[in-house]
Amino acid sequence: MARILLGWELGAHRGHLVRLAAIARILIAQGHQVDAALQNMDGAAALFPEGVRLWQAPLWPRMIVNVTRLDGPPVATMGDILVRLGLDREEAFEGLIRAWDSLFIAISPQSVISDFAPAMLRAAWGRIPSIAVGTGFECVPGDLAAFPSLNRQPAAHDEAAILAQANAALARCSRPAMLGLPALFAADTPLPGTFRELDPYGAMRREPPVSPTLAGPAPPISDGQGEEVFVYGFERIMADAALWDGLAQSGLPVRVHVPGASAALQERFARLGFAFAPDPLPFEEIARCARLLVSHGGHGFTSAALLAGIPHIITPYDLEKQAHADHVVALRLGGQVPLMAIKPAPFAESLKRIHADDALVARARNAAPGFHAQMARPMDKAILAAISGR
Known part of the structure; x- marks a missing residue:
């Protein structure tokens, strides 16, 4: 059996840990030895x-600072994000x-599995x-000549200049030059886990996606009889958002789950009349x-919503979230408003109108079987097949 190194570099949410931990369990069950090099150890043990x-x-x-406060122009491409x-x-x-x-020398892996770890992929490439x-957002096709814009805006940074700098660094590390900056994401076996309809690189991708990773089993399709507005968020970004006042002004029944919500935020929910779910x-x-x-x-919540x-x-x-929102709107299965652009009264009126839209509810339910059909290629089986060489 092989020693396999799992690596995670970028992205701030817990989903990376959950996904890699699930992969580790599968590999260990098959007799492999597993190491995991992680960006954030919180909860890993x-x-x-x-x-x-x-x-x-x-x-x-710049991961060492609060990434929500990084300076610089608005980003349009993955290259812009990496520069930031x-x-x-x-x-x-x-x-x-x-x-x-240094980690490769210490661990001696026979294979590496990257979860949004482009530097690890480039260090391992060819070796x-x-x-x-x-x-889909995190698994950029590695054969692209340049990163495409994901919001129809021009790139904020000169990608050719960044590529030249990166290649100079690679040369000093005795690594081959990249033809394009997306080669940072090149892997021998790319396994983007997403629905075709949510994949921001879908039109450019050669390999088929595998099923998206969810926090639990694929949900059944809703019977359309529910009445609540269910809100999932997290405190770091949403605590002071006008979103909450807009939800309250709608007069609709609201249930909220915010992982690790502070006592102050929970008290605010109570004052606004929301039901609060402390656990997922x-x-x-x-x-x-x-x-x-x-x-x-x-991505996980959006995928589950489509399945339900x-x-x-x-x-x-x-x-990334903007790309998901654009796809959901293009499918005519929901709506979007940037978090920081919400004004309570207009948001409340829009929410009431959408909540009352029977045609939208029916359209979402009718689309769900097509997403369930895409759950037939689970990531774990694809990983085991790749490791065994099948």
């Missing part, structure tokens, strides 16, 4: 199975490659067989009670 050795992953230089995180610093990229080299997992609800229960969903547009056949209002605050 409880999630990963016994026997997995945990390592600190090399950190992109430090790819414009040639010496920093060289440091990332050399740090992964260690690699698998890339994640959402199974999506089956959400599907039974909800007529309308509101969230920031995370419930209309979804997305309040995006970054490029």
